[in-house]
Amino acid sequence: MSAFHFLRALSQINKTTPKSSLLLRSRRIRHAAYASMAYTAGRSRLWSRALLRRLQRRSRLRYFSSQRTRAVIAPRRLKAVRPRSGEPSRAEALRRLVPGGAGMDYCSLLDETAHYIQCLSSQVQLMQKVVGSISS
Amino acid sequence: MEPTRSSDAGSGNSGTYTPEIAESIRFEEEIQSLMRENTMHPGLEPPPVGGGGSSFTALLGLPANQAVELLHEPESEESPAVAIASASGGEMWRFRLRDPKALTLPSGCSPTFPSNAALVERAARLSVFATEDSPEAASVPSHSGDRSTKPKAEPADSDSQPICPIPGERPQRPAKRKEADKGNKVKGPAKKTKSAEEGSAKGAEENTSGSGEKLPYVHVRARRGQATDSHSLAERARREKINARMKLLQELVPGCSKISGTALVLDEIINHVQSLQRQVEVLSMRLAAVNPRIDFSGLDSFLSAECGRVTVGDGRCGGGMEQSAWMEATAVNEGRRQQQQIWHVDSVHPHPTPSVWERVDSPHLFINPGTSLFGYDPSNSVASLHSNQLKTEL
Numbered sequence: 001m002s003a004f005h006f007l008r009a010l011s012q013i014n015k016t017t018p019k020s021s022l023l024l025r026s027r028r029i030r031h032a033a034y035a036s037m038a039y040t041a042g043r044s045r046l047w048s049r050a051l052l053r054r055l056q057r058r059s060r061l062r063y064f065s066s067q068r069t070r071a072v073i074a075p076r077r078l079k080a081v082r083p084r085s086g087e088p089s090r091a092e093a094l095r096r097l098v099p100g101g102a103g104m105d106y107c108s109l110l111d112e113t114a115h116y117i118q119c120l121s122s123q124v125q126l127m128q129k130v131v132g133s134i135s136s
Numbered sequence: 137m138e139p140t141r142s143s144d145a146g147s148g149n150s151g152t153y154t155p156e157i158a159e160s161i162r163f164e165e166e167i168q169s170l171m172r173e174n175t176m177h178p179g180l181e182p183p184p185v186g187g188g189g190s191s192f193t194a195l196l197g198l199p200a201n202q203a204v205e206l207l208h209e210p211e212s213e214e215s216p217a218v219a220i221a222s223a224s225g226g227e228m229w230r231f232r233l234r235d236p237k238a239l240t241l242p243s244g245c246s247p248t249f250p251s252n253a254a255l256v257e258r259a260a261r262l263s264v265f266a267t268e269d270s271p272e273a274a275s276v277p278s279h280s281g282d283r284s285t286k287p288k289a290e291p292a293d294s295d296s297q298p299i300c301p302i303p304g305e306r307p308q309r310p311a312k313r314k315e316a317d318k319g320n321k322v323k324g325p326a327k328k329t330k331s332a333e334e335g336s337a338k339g340a341e342e343n344t345s346g347s348g349e350k351l352p353y354v355h356v357r358a359r360r361g362q363a364t365d366s367h368s369l370a371e372r373a374r375r376e377k378i379n380a381r382m383k384l385l386q387e388l389v390p391g392c393s394k395i396s397g398t399a400l401v402l403d404e405i406i407n408h409v410q411s412l413q414r415q416v417e418v419l420s421m422r423l424a425a426v427n428p429r430i431d432f433s434g435l436d437s438f439l440s441a442e443c444g445r446v447t448v449g450d451g452r453c454g455g456g457m458e459q460s461a462w463m464e465a466t467a468v469n470e471g472r473r474q475q476q477q478i479w480h481v482d483s484v485h486p487h488p489t490p491s492v493w494e495r496v497d498s499p500h501l502f503i504n505p506g507t508s509l510f511g512y513d514p515s516n517s518v519a520s521l522h523s524n525q526l527k528t529e530l
Binding site: 113114117134 | 403425
């Protein structure tokens with residue numbers, strides 16, 4: 001299922017983006033990878049919802065981007081993830097990694113991390129297969 | 137179907153517990169098949185037949201399993217099935233609850249049966265709790281919901297049974313019965329049952345009442361030698377939950393199971409997530425460099441048909457099938473360059489996709505009862521939507 005969406009997005013990127021801009025293409029492909037991953041995971045997962053929200057926000061801003069909005073996006077406000085009590089100190093780093101991790105309690109954070117790792121690894125496998133079959 | 141089965145078993149054997157034992161065996165087989173269908177977690181395989189004997193004897197050593205011995209006596213030829221089934225239940229329970237006194241296995245093997253549906257529901261829910269996977273979590277209630285609709289008459293019949301349980305069978309009624317809700321993570325007030333009679337009566341009622349709905353309470357009993365404070369009990373429940381999930385994470389991350397200590401395991405998990413994200417970046421760069429040769433003209437309809445078919449089976453095998461389909465499509469399309477116009481999209485790539493998601497996602501907020509890894513199947517609507525888009529663009 002995720003392969004379907006990803007491959008279709010890949011073909012769209014192929015047709016629309018010029019071959020010269022490697023950076024732009026790679027960024028769009030990465031966007032498509034995360035998007036198909038989150039889309040396939042569904043709305044019932046916290047991380048997928050947060051990831052979709054993040055991607056949509058970025059894409060919408062880029063689509064309607066002008067000089068002014070670019071100046072607004074550029075300074076990223078890094079909200080400090082305050083160290084919560086009753087959990088190990090390394091949990092902050094995990095919160096920053098997993099999308100939507102800041103708003104979860106530790107218990108659900110572990111749960112979401114497990115599912116996120118599963119989806120990430122299958123997405124990586126899919127992309128490896130695609131690259132492998134293209135280059136061979 | 138159930139009465140005929142029990143009558144068949146009853147005709148061939150003698151003994152007071154025979155029909156119930158046959159039913160229990162059927163329950164265990166159902167549970168086993170349910171577990172085999174639903175659990176895809178690597179740490180929880182379907183119970184090995186070879187290991188059934190050893191765990192069965194281990195189960196025999198437990199104090200709360202007098203029912204198993206009772207089962208063992210009259211039905212000697214069916215003991216392997218019981219062994220395997222009880223081993224599966226035992227494995228499942230032991231995986232989650234570390235305290236052997238707290239095993240609630242007798243609920244599956246005891247001669248008193250609260251209800252078929254309740255049993256399957258609990259076992260399924262607890263296998264869900266072990267695997268900690270939402271597609272299965274939502275798949276299980278729907279799955280067991282199917283089962284609970286059929287034997288509606290039976291809970292009414294067997295309801296009378298657990299109210300007067302055999303007193304000899306439940307001296308140590310299971311200490312820990314966690315009916316924690318899996319779908320929503322709301323922690324209801326933890327209710328502590330400390331007396332044995334209260335616990336057994338309540339347990340029977342909970343079993344029957346919890347068959348159709350999800351219980352918001354976490355029922356925990358204080359163990360011997362531990363504080364019975366409400367705060368500490370809730371904390372202990374929370375800690376157990378966290379430990380269970382850490383175990384699952386350890387199994388997911390390769391090379392993490394030999395590490396002891398939470399901080400190091402967390403470090404490993406963080407490293408693994410970072411490495412996966414870096415791999416995604418690298419692979420996207422490679423794809424961007426290599427990509428220009430792909431052609432996807434006939435792929436869309438083919439894959440949408442595949443998606444409609446592939447609802448059962450894990451995501452990996454689905455991905456493999458799609459992969460082979462894609463490779464075939466690329467091989468075929470080498471000579472059909474003129475069909476590129478089908479894929480001509482005149483808008484920026486990120487723009488149509490969010491609207492597509494918003495339109496498609498709203499009717500599909502729940503998870504498929506299939507066992508796919510991601511548990512999401514909007515294939516029909518997506519396919520029609522995209523074919524509509526294609527038609528308008530042509």
